[in-house]
Amino acid sequence: MFNFYKYCLFCFSPLPETPSGVGEHVFPKSIYGFWRIYDVCETCMKHFGDNIDQLPLQNPQVLKSIEQLQLPNAERYYEQIKYKGTDTINGVNVKMICKNGSFKTKAHEINENFFEFSENDWQNIGVRWLNRKANLQKEEIENEIEKIKKQYDSLKLGEIVRSSKLGSSIRKRSVKNIKIDEPNLAHISPLIAKIVVSFLYYILSVDELASLDKVKDLINHARYLKDLSSNTINWCPLAQEPEYNKFHRVWVTFFDRSICIDVTFFGYPNWRVILNSNEPIIKHDPDGKLIKEIIFILDFKDSENRKKHMGFIFKDSDKPIFYEVKF
Ligand SMILES: [Zn+2]
Secondary structure, X not given: OOOOOOEOOOOOOEOOOOOOOOOEEOOOHHHOOOOEEOOOOHHHHHHHHHHOOOHHHHOHHHHHHHHHHOOOOOHHHHOOXXXXXXXXXXXXXXXXXXXXXXXXXXXXXXXXXXXXXXXXHHHHHHHHHHHHHHOOOHHHHHHHHHHHHHHHHOOOOOOEEEEOOOOEEEEOOOEEEEEEOHHHOOOOHHHHHHHHHHHHHHHOOHHHHHOEOOHHHHHHHHHHOOOOOOOOEEXXXXXXXXXXXXXXXXXXXXXXXXXXXXXXXXXXXXXXEEEEEXXXXXXXXXXXXXXXXXXXXXXXXXOOOEEEEEEEEEOOOOOOEEEEEOO
């Protein structure tokens, strides 16, 4: 491990001569990231760990991609996707989750008199909640619930069964129009900002970085969660989901006075940042060939076989040439 820079990339405090600690995972470890950099100070690393690195696990698109990977342990991630639906009878919004491939009501207390839960959860969650409310012994509640359940089965949608013993009513319903709960889309932008800034430090000179607008804004957004103008980081899904999605990617395209950076998780969910520059940024390879695009890929085919690749697309060509990189 080694430092490229003498100062922290995000707060500019001096770094120790020899890097300490484990380094900063640019793509969080929680989403199988394995590219680490050592130019981030301990304080900034703690900030990222506490505030930013868990963001992808709150993002439906990322969670869905994890689901498609069918990796062991991935289930606990995609069960966190929040869905919502509509009560077929009264049109009220209902919070849902998806478990083992089927949707169910998310068990939760709406207020002290109103609790939602799925039919499958009667025994576990319903009994526990009623126990607290009705102040009866668990066994009494279970017996009472068994009684209610018999009546419940013959209810029509929207109908209610009452229990004076429990002081509660249970209403039967079904839910339609189930979809991802978009308002709960996690704001993943500080993480995208962190990845973009980290990568740019490795492909651009300090002068080139300084010529770009919004780099400071991205740093402040990632490091201090400061506001970012609304169209700086854009959700920009790719046209097609790839067959093989065990990779993360940063893709930089150079234009005359701007660069476009795409950050892709698991081959599909993609965010785009466009930065303008005062003067053209011109990149050449060591042989003097003009570089149009730079692609960095974290490939985690399997845990034994994780590789980092850097690809270049040169002028007058559309085909990237890839090299394995060790940094
Ligand atoms: Zn720092």
